[in-house]
Every structure is written in C-alpha cells, then in structure tokens.
Amino acid sequence: MTELSIQLINLFASFLLLLAFAMLAQRRVINLVNIYAMQGLTVAAATGVVAYVTHQEHLYYSAAMTLVLKVFLIPWILRRLIKRLDVRWDVETLINIPSMMLIGIVLVVFSFNLALPISKLSTSVSPGTLGIALACVLLSFMMMITRSKALPQVIGFLSMENALVFAATSATSGMPMVVELGIALDVLVGIFILGVFMFQIREQFESLDISHLENLREE
Amino acid sequence: MGNSQSLDLVLWVISVWLFIGLLGILALHRFTFVARILFPLGGVAGLVLALAAFHSLINGGASNRILPIGLPQLHFHLSLDALSSFFLIVLGVAVFGISIFSAGYFRKSTGTAPGLLCLEFHFFLASMALVLISSDAYMFMVAWESMALSSYFLVTANHRLPKIRAAGFLYLLIAHIGAIALLLCFGVLQANTGNYTFANMRMQSLSPFWASVAFLLAVFGFGAKAGILPLHIWLPEAHPAAPSPVSALMSGVMLKMAIYGMLRVGFDLLRIHIWWWGVLLLVLGLATALFGVVFAAVQSDMKRLLAYSSIENIGLLFAAMGLALLFSSYGMNTIAALALTACLFHVAAHAIFKSLLFLTTGSVLHATGQRNLGRLGGLIRFMPWVAWLALIGVLASSGLPPFSGFISEWLLLQSFLFTSALPQPFLNMLIPVATASIALTAALAGYVMVKFFGVVFLGQPREEKLNQAHDANLFEKIGMAWLAIITISLGLAPNFIIRLIDPVTRVLVNQGLAAQSKSSGWWLLTPTSVERASYGPLYFLLGIAGAITLAFILVRIRYHARLRRSAAWGGGHPWANSRMQDTAEGYGQPIREVFETFFSMKKHLPKPEDTEPRYQVIVEDKFWNGLYMPVVRATEFISSIVGRLQRGRISIYLLYSFITLIFLLILVTGIRK
Amino acid sequence: MSPLVLILATPLFGSVVLALMGHKPNGRNVNVIFSFGTFLASVFLTTRIVASGPIFALNHQFFIDSLNVFLVALTALIGFTTSVFSRPYMRIEEEHGKMTHNRMRLYFSMYQLFNFCMLLALTTNNMGILWVAMEAATLTTVLLVSVYRTPASLEAAWKYFILCGVGIAQALLGTILLYMAAQKVIAPGVNPLLWSNLNAAKTLLNPVIMALAFVFLLVGYGTKVGLAPLHNWLPDAHAEGPTPISAVLSGLLLNVALYAVIRCKILTDGALHNHFAGHLMIGFGLLSVLVGAFSLLRQRDIKRMFSYSSIEHMGIMTFAFGMGGSIANFAGLLHMTVHALSKSAVFYAVGHAAQKAGTQIMENIRGLIKVSPTVGWGLMIGTLAILGMPPFGIFASEFLILTSAMHQLPWAAPILLLGLAVAFGAIFSRVQPMVFGETNVKPLAHPPALLPVFLHLGLALMLGLYIPGYLNHWFVQAAAIIGG
C-alpha cells in the first residue's frame, strides 16, 4: 500500500518536472496559466497522498487549500487579468527554447546529485522527490529570468512557490499548519498586489513589457 | 602638588576649553563677548596648561588616570608622561599667544558666526590636548579625528569660496585615510590581545615583520597628517585657506601632533627598532625638506610660502627622528638622544616661530586685504610693530644664530657628524649626502625668508592703497610679542630647554643630554664635550652687540653723525617707481632655473605683438598630476565598471541571484567532497 | 508576556484604524500615537528582560533573548521617531499634491503593518513564522514604495517585489531543509521549527543538509539585507519611495533581515563545526563593501547615494559577524544599532533638504545652512557620523572591526580600508557643497521635524562615548550567543 503511494508520489513528482519543462517551452500566456493550474492540481494530489500515508489530517486541509487556491482562484484571477489587460499574444523568450531546454537538463542533473546525499538520509515517505523539487525551483527561476513580460514572470514566481510547497510536503511530509497558512496568505496577497500593479504599470507604460522598466539605472 | 594634580589641572584646562566653546555657541552673535573675553580666557587657560605640564615634567615620572567613558571594555585611559608633558608645554605656550592674537584678529565681518568659530577653535585646542594625554588606542583615535574634524571646520570657516571648500575636502579626506591607517597600525600593535591600552602594547613583543607593518602604517598615518612627501598635497591648500590664527595653530602646533604620534609609536610602543626604519624616515624627511623649501622659494602667496616652509621643517624633524631611530637600532643611545634632542628642540622652536610668522601674515592681511606678494611691499613704514616682530620670526626660521632655529639645526648637524661611528659602511655614505642636503635646505630657507620679509615689508609699496595700511591692534601686538619673546629666549637659553627635553629622551631612549650641558655651565651648549663642539649663544650675542656698540661709539666720537635725506638713486632713470622693483616671481627666478626638474611650469611669455606684455609663470606640484590624478582616474574607472552592475534590467538582476545561488551550491558540493 | 502582546497588537490594531481614518487631518497624529504605544510596550518589555532574563511566550512560539530584545527596542524607537518625522513630511507631500486621501490611508496603515511584521519577525521563535513575517514585510513595503504611483516608483516597487520575492522563496526552501534536518533529530511532539529547540539540538543536525539550507537561507535573507550581488533592488526602492520609508528600510528592514541570517548562522555553525557560514558571510560582506563604496562615486540622486552607503555598511556588519569572535560580534551588534540610528537620521535630514530644494538631484541642492542651519548641520553631522567620524558610535564599531580584522584576517584589512576611503571621498565631496556655499533652496511651509534627527544623532554620539551597562550586557551576551 505505502509502496504504491510512494510510487504515486514519485509519479506526481516527475509529472511536476514535466510540467516545469512544458512551462519553459510554452510561448502562450494562457497556456502558461493552464500549466500552472495543472501544477497546482499535481501538488494538491501529492499532498493528499502524503496526508493519507502519514495520517496527518492538517495535510488534508493544506491539500484542499492548494486545490482551491492554485487550481481555481489564482488561475481565475490570472485569466481575468489576461482578458482585462488583453495580453493573449505570444511571449518571446530572451533565449531560444532549445537552448533553454538544454540548460534546463543540466540544471536537473545538477540538482539531482545535489539532493542525492540528502535523499539518502531522508526519513520521509518519498526521499527521491527533493531533487525534483529543487530542479523545479531552479527551472522556474530560469523561466523568470528568460521572460521579458510581466505576467509570465509572475507565473514563473508562482510555479516556483508551487515547487516549494511540493518540496515541503513530499520531502518533509508537511510543514506545520500555521506556516502553511502563512505561506498561502502571503501568496494570495502577493498575487492581488501584482494584479493591481499590472494595471498601473499598464497605464504608466502602455505595455506590460518589462523591458520598459529600465529607467532606474546607473548612467 | 604631585603629578596626579598636574594631570587634574590639564583635564581642568581641557574642560574649560570645551566649556568656552559651548559658551561661544550660546553667545552665537555677541561679537565683543566672544572675541574680547572668551578667546583671551582660552589663552590664559593655555598658559595654565603649559605650567601644569612644566610642573609634571620637572617632577618626572608619569601619572595615569582612567575616565569612566569610552568603550565598555576600554574606558578612556589618560597618562601624563614626559613626552606628552613636553608637547603640552609647546601647545600651551603657543596657544597663549595665538588666542590673545585672535581676540584682536576676528572681525565682525567674517562669514561664520563668531560663536561658532569660538566653538570650533576651542574644541580644536581641547582635542589636541587630548591627543597628547590619551593612553589607549581608542581615545587616541577619537581625539585625533576630532582634531582633524574641528580643524576642517575652521579651514572652511569662509566656505563661500569653492576653492576653500575644495581645500577643506582634500584635507579631511587625506586626514581620514591616514587615520584609518593608524587604526590598522594599532590593530597590529595590540597583537590580538583585544586590549588597546598603550601599556599593553608596550608589553607585546612583535615579530620583526609585524613590527615593520605597524611602523609603515604609522609612517603613512602620521605622515599624512604631517604632510610628508608625497602626502603633503593638502597642506599648502588647507593652511592658507584657514584664518591666520588657525593657520598658525595648524602649522605651528597640529603638525607637531603627528611628530608626537610618530615618537610615541616609533620609540615608545614599538620596542624593537630596525635600522632600515631609520633610513626610511631619514630619506623621506630629507626629500620632504628639500622639496618644501624649493617650492616655498617660488611661491607668490605669502601664506602658501609659509605653508611650504612648514613642510620643509617637518622634513627636518622626520630626518632627525630617522637618525635617532638609526642610532638606537644600533644601541648608540647617547647619540640617539642627541638627534632626538635636536628633533624636540626644533619642535618647540618651529611651533613658536611659525605661529609668529602666520600671525604676522594675519595682521598684514587685515591691514591690506592682500595675500599676493606681488601686491605688497614697504609695510615696515606703516606697520613697524608687525614688521620688526616678523623679522625675529624670519631670522629664527632661516636658522641664523643666535635665534632658536639655528640651535636645532646645529644639534642636528652635530648628530649627523656622528654617523661615521655607525658599523655599516653603507650608512656612513649617508653622512655627506644627508649633511649636504640639510645644509642646502638651511641655506635655501634663508633665501625664502629674505624673499618673504623683503617683498612684504621692505621696498616701495607696490599698490597705492598700501599707504593706508594700519599697524596691528593691541591684542595682536601682545600675542605676537609673546611669541617673539619666546623665540628669542629659546635661542639664548638652549640649555634650559635641553634640561626640559632630557627626561623626554630618557623615556624614549633612556639617555639624556642634561648631564653634559650642565657640566660646561649654563651659557655653553655642549652636546658631548667642549673639544668636540660648543656654542654659546649669549657670548655670541654679546660679541656682536659689543662689536656694534664699539663701532657705533668709535664712529660717533672719532667722526660725526651728519645725515642727509634725499631721493633714492634711480640708476639715472628719471622717474623711478615701485614697479621697477623685483617682483616675488623675479625673486624666485634663479631657484626656478636651478631646480627646474622639481616643478611642472606653465610659462606665459609676452609676444612682440602684445599690446600690454605680461610675463607669467605658474608653478605646479608634479605629484598632483603624477600621483593623485592617476589614483582618482583609476577609482573612477573601477566605479564605472561597478556601475554596470546596475543596468536596470530585472532579468539581469535575477540572473545575478541565480548565478550566485548556483555558485554557492557548487561550493557546497565542493566542500562536501 | 503582556507587553509582548501589546507590542504586536498595537501596530496591528493601528493599521486597521488608520486604514479607516488615515486620510483625516489628525491621521498622522494617530499614527504617532500608535507608534508611541508600541514604543512604550517595547520599553516595558525591555525592562522586563532586564529584570528577568530571556522569556518564552505563547507556548514557546515567541522567544525574547538578549539578541533580539535590543533590536525590538530599536525597531520600536525608530518606528516612533519616523512616525514623528512623517507628520510634517507627509503633510508637505500632500500639499505638493503627491498624496491623495486614499494614498494617505494606505500609507499610514501599511506603515503600522510594516512595523507589526518586523516586530513579529524579531520576536517569533518559529523559523516558519519568521519567513512569513519577512515576506509580509516585503509586501507592505512594496505598497509603501509604490505609494506615489509615479512610473519610477512603480518600476522600483516591481523590481523590489520580484527580486525579494524570488529571494525570499529561496529562504523558504532553506527553511524547509532546516525543518527536514530537524525532523531527524528532534523527538516527535517537540516542534522542530522553533529556534530554541533547534538551538538546543544544533550539534546533532545533519551537516550536509544544514550547509545546503544555509546557502538557501543566506541567498534568501541576504537579498533583503542587500548583499552584493543581490542588492540591485535596494537603491531603487530607497530612492523612489517616500523618505520616511527609505529611513525605515535602511534603519530597520535590513537589520531584521541580517538578524534572520545571524539566527541561521548560529544553527549552521553548531551543525557544521567549521567556519563555512562565516566564510560565506565574510565574502559577501567584503564584496558588498567594495560594490557599495565604488557605486557611491557615480551617484547624482542623494537618497540613492545614501542607500548605497547602507549596502556598504551592511557589508561591514556581515563581515564582522562572519569573522565572529566576541569583539567582532560585539562590534557588529553595535554597528547595527548605531547605523540604524544615524542612517535614519541622515534620511530625515535628506528628506527635508530634498523638500526644500524640490529635487533629489544633488547638483541642485546647495548651501543648506544658509536657509535652515538645523537641516544643514543635521545633514553634515549625520553624514560625518555615517562616515565613521568619531566620537560617533559607528567609529567605535569600525574601530573594533578593523583592529580585530587586522589580526584575524590581515588580507581583508586593506580591502576595508579601500572601501572606507572611497566611500568617504565619494559621500563627503557631494555633501559638503550641499551644506556649505551659496544657496538656492527656499524655506518650507511647515517647520521640519528635527527632533528625530538630533535625537538619533545624540544617541549615536552617546554610544560612541559611553555605552550603558545593560546595553553592553546585552551586546556581550548576544555576542556570546552568536559565537563563531
């Protein structure tokens, strides 16, 4: 039974990694949002499994919270933003996709053997997932670097946060509830603020292209 | 009354100065109160300070005290030993004259409020006194930097002029860099004991390497303050910029604080001496002396001229210190004491006569509003007091017998002649060269001083309005007269001073000259033995005076005293006027020719088609373009590179943190392996 | 424990109240009152600590020891003085039309919330809550920086949000790793996220995980400390936000972030038994000193310049804590305190100067002491204090840091010397003509609030000449806690 659950978690983990790569490769903003939602779903599922295995009921809550927040609420907000701001066009990346992929693979390898000794020591249900979580963090980091528009950057940020939550649940079988709540609250507030910001940036710069945000510099 | 009482008295004087400063702030714009009451009060306090220090010097021994302020682990440690007492005496004596002078000097019209000047002035005095009695690194640094700070504010008293602000900035910058070097020096000296008291530093025995590091840092730090080559660059800018009494304080007294620090660290705190330290100081000193005097000779601003001559004197002091260090590194303490005596005597002498000279320039400035030598002249007719007092300072500073400057040069040369006793042939080679440059410096100093006095006070007034120049007022006269009297008595009773110096040298190299000087009576100055060398300033004076009176009387008895006045002979020229006199530039011309390599000169020669031909030479310091500008450019270059970090692209910023993260992660794995 | 609740409750409540009535004319006074209440509470708390050593509260969720108690007091104090400074400052801004009613409400309520977050971050014992509080502090300050809604302020706020958000995310990963390491060694039933428990078991923590965790934590919180090369958000945020916010950012937020780093360093040192953490911090510190100093040379905007000087000073502190040892730690804590005081004082003076001149460009600010000597002298003295001129406290700490560096890390001393010298030249050459010389600035409508300036400078001066017994006691104890 636990054997199966561990396999499940590993499956979710690899799925998450896959999604991260997909996000890296994805050009359309709207699809990015969908991928983000799927990530949320995966994380929620994984959390549920861990909760079932470790019988920590507060993980059920956090799973539910993830579901509500990251599968429905935030994607909904993002979609509305996209509609209102009308930024459905393709996103050109600063580095071309294939080379990004290559770098991504390097990062995955790196983070795997970074996490290897730790996974050995891990007591949690699925030690192997930490490396994947780490890889996801770095991948979304890279995505933030390589996107020149505001919205994709935000999505990258959110997916990084997803990866973190996944790391928390899978590698350490869940942070304390109060912390989870705090994190969730911060993310929610953050997304609201960002939403407000984007409108203002739009009206100040007539675009969400953050290459316009380069006036504060050393001449 | 024991030594601890005299330390108390010193502390009292310091607190009185601080209090006077605060009063000045309270009476910010009450001019007469500040000038006529507070400043003389401060001067009297200075005299008290000198007396207290004198007393403790006579009693001998040191007295220590700990104030309950400062860092918790490190309260302010005070100590009054022979060295600090001697410098305190110099400080007090000079301050008395200068403060009295200032009472008459500061006018209502000056830009900064008189009360504020009073505050800065007296904080400056207090911080100098604190430097001298502080006996732990922290308090020393606090006092040292407060000294720099208060003097900076005094220099920029007239901050409307951008030139003065620039001077002040340069001064504070170099002072601060020097201070950091000193800080590091103390960091070495405390030898990781975490105990910053001088007492503890004395006990540490450093390895030659670390000792040398500390010494070099000290040379840098104190050299920056003293204006040693090539850190002198601020001095000729800052000293003239300040009001004259402040210039007097800075040139006369503050520079000596650097000498004090050098002595304190080099001889007192550093127990071991290495011969090349001495050589370094010697070479630096001689180079500085020659450089200073040569530049002084070509100046056309009277205060700049004096500032450069201060550089020269500092050079001589460093040379003397170097010599002493050299001797003591070979254990020849008696001769080391001789060199140190020369150094300390010159400290006293220069402090007094340089203050006197700067004060006279102050009076001239007030009477004429003119600093440019090219527009002065003939003032001896309109301000005889100032002129004759200045003459005394001039004679002393050109090192002529029987005045104070000569004695220190005499002692210095004497100690040089002992160098042949040094075991190293290479060091023996130093004598001719070093002695030659000392002699040359002395002779050039005479040249400079003749230029200064002759162009300012003698000849015809070069400007119409100089005829309205008025003599100094009472306060100014008293202040200058006091300093003049001290200068003369220093020159005539050297043995007395040497007996004061004796305990100091005993502290530093546990040897003194008092015994010899006592052996051959009051009137004869004999550092070692009568056969070797002797000099009796009083005989000397009496000899000259006798000869003069003899000649005078004979002429009067044998002949007559008839005197006719008539116009000066214009060389057959019908309308001889003051424009025909030699200008300051002209007077410096031979020196410019001989030492051309020293300067970077911009000559502006008149062309035949010029309607009003004008000959102009601008002499500049090679170090400015040769050393400082490159440093500045390098800094700006680096900063331009660093500026590229902040390009405004958020992606780049994210990349930075990404790379940092990756780098650190690799580091971790590397550590683990 | 009651004062602790007060400390946290007062600003929280205040933010709610001010969100409702912050736009009212006396909103700024209410703001002052709440900050003062917080300050009083902190005074009670400190007295409590002085009386009876470290305390826990709310079943060990909160923990006050000598390392954070003086930071709490300092935060509350500067929070109070800054609110006093905001009174006239924001009023003038409002009259200049930079602030609307809503913005006023936002400003005051967020100001209180920001104070709350920082006090929470300081007092909490839970590393997770620490992270949450830091993130929340970021969010509030983002709103405060962008309060003018000008393009520049928005850009600054955006960069601030993204960079610090990403950074703080790394910190979360670090916290997770910390938790992971703790789970193995700490008995079930004991909360493994409480710093006190971690500290008790720090020697058992797995060194491999801890090393990794510290890297993430350092990058995360280091971003908020403003360590080069993670510092790029800092000058923008300082320069474009309202001056009171620049003051609290430099004076408080950076300190709190550094405090977080120190807490993590303590654990890491305990686990690794080597100087790994220290070396990392030394490296970051020196780099920040150099970057800060050399960036100073190119500045034209006065607030930007002083924010770079904050980077430099943060570098010095990080260097000191990285070096470790009782003296260096003591010096680092002293530097934290005095730098917070002097830098905020400088920002107060700068704020008024900029308002008088109507610009932040330094070429256009001239001869302040002609128009208002107090602002001019405030700026001059504050600058000298920041530049480490005695007898101000920064000199004391720099004295201790440099002298002990000279023996522990002789190679680092020249780097510090270079950095300090360049910083001195750069800052002073710009401030001097602003204070002295002929003037071009015009007097203000309302009397500037100079009480805070001179209060801070007075305290900084006092700390240079005399450190009160209990404060010294705290510093020594805290230095012992940091160890290294």
Added chain:
Amino acid sequence: MTLSQFLSQLFATAVSLLLAPLMLGWVVQLRAWLQNRRGPGIFQPYRTLHKLFNKDSVMAGTASPLFRFAPYLIFGCMLLASAIVPTLSTDLPLAKAADAIALVGLFALARIFISLAAMDVGTAFGTLGARREMFVGFLAEPALLMVLFTSSLIAHSTSLKTIVITQTHKSFTIHPSLIFAAFAFILIFLAENARIPVDNPSTHLELTMIHEALILEYSGRHLALLEWASALKLLAYSSIGIVLFLPWGISTKGSILSLLYALPIFILKLLIFGIVIALIETFSAKMRIFRVPEFLTIAFLLAVIGMLTYILLGVKAS
C-alpha cells in the same frame, strides 16, 4: 675667563681689524702690478675708509631704520667672525663660543641683513643685488659647511680649535679628502668675497655686479663700515683657509707673548694668500652671472666628494 685671556682676545681681534684693509690693499696692489699698473699702494683702503667716514651720509628718504642699522650689524658680524677664527692662537675665550657651523651661521646672518638692507630702499638695483647675493649664498654657504665638515670628520670635532690642534700636533698624516676641500674652498672664497671671476669689485656694471649693487644706496660712514666689513670678511675667509689647510704656526697658548710670536707667520701666510688671489683674478675672466650656479655647484660637489673620499678611504683602512 681670565683677564689675560680677555686681553689676548682683544689683541687678536684688534690685529685682524687692522690687518683687514691692508690685506685688501695688498691684493689690489698686486693686481695692479700684475697688470703693469702702478697701483694705489697697499695703504689705499685706509685712506678710503678715512675719507668715507668724514663724508656726510646721504640716505634715501624712504629708507627705514633697518637700513641705518644694517651696516653696524654687518660690521659687528664680520668682526666677531674674524675674532672667532683662530688667527694667532687657539686658546682664546671666544673660540668656545662658536664652532664651524656657528661661523657659517654668522656669515649667513650678515648676508641676510645686507640683502634686506639692499631691498629696503626699493630701487631696481638693490633688489637685483639682493637676489644675486642670496643666490650666490644659498650655494656657497652649504659648500663652505661641507669644506669645514671634511676637516671636522678628520678631527671628530666641529670646533676650529680642535681642528687646528689635530692638524698640527697629532701625528702628521696626508688627507686626500683635504685636496678636494681645498679646491672647493678656493672657489667659494672667490664667490663669497666678490672676486673675479664671480664678481668684479672694481666696476658698477648692471649685468654683472653683485656686491656693488647691494651697497649702491650707501654712502659716508655707513659705506665705510660696509667696506671695512667686506675687508674683514676677506681676512676671515683667508684665516679659515689657513686654519683648514696650513694651520702650522698657530700658537696653542693664550698669552700675549705667544700671540706676538705667531703674528709674523700669520702675516706671511696672508701675503701668500693675497698672491694666490691676485694671480687667479688676473688670469681668469669675469664669467656671466648665469654661469655662477655651475661654478658654485662644482664647489659644492667637490666638497661633498671630499667627505665621501674621506669615508671611502676610512672604510678601506678599517
């Protein structure tokens, strides 16, 4: 000091005071003879002085007290100088009062005052002369000091008395360093006493004159004093040369009698010195003022080399 010492000091001083114009006259007369002129006779200087003393002193209206005071002071300095240098005996009280360095200082004092006095009236010539005089001085003074130090190193003393004693009454040794010193000294001697080739005392040529330009504004008794002073200077320098390079015959006792014995030898040496000067002056041409620095620098360097050789040889010996 005892009365006899005092008297012998007075005697020695009086001797040099009276001999000085004679020496000057002797040189002038020699030059005349060497140039196939009859010459004014060696007693001419005395007559000149007498005449000048009798004349009224005419002084520029703008002259300050310093201008009037200077001649007396310069005269006093030179008198003291010639009293300090051991001419007849080494055991004179004033010998203790000043050593070689002080002696140089004394000359410097005189030089500075004469320059100041020349600048006082403020004519073109005065300042020009002052500048040239100081210019010559700042090179000649250290050179003279170096020359003296060369002997001081040998004698391990700067007191002229000891120098003489070591030269005469220690075991006779040849010092190569002294040769350099001697050459240097001759050059300095010519420069300092305003002789050809540096200056020509018998012309008033704007382009070249130094000493004459200085005293151009003086007349009457003041001029007389200055002339006498320069004669004394000539004598003092000659006797310095004697002390350094041929000190034999100087008595070491202080009694009048021994002084009387020493007197003829001293006069003889002076005559020889005069001949040397006259010859040099006759056979060399006046050089342009711009060349003077080179001339004096050579002297300075010669003296330095003298010291160096002493040390080098000393090193070899030890």
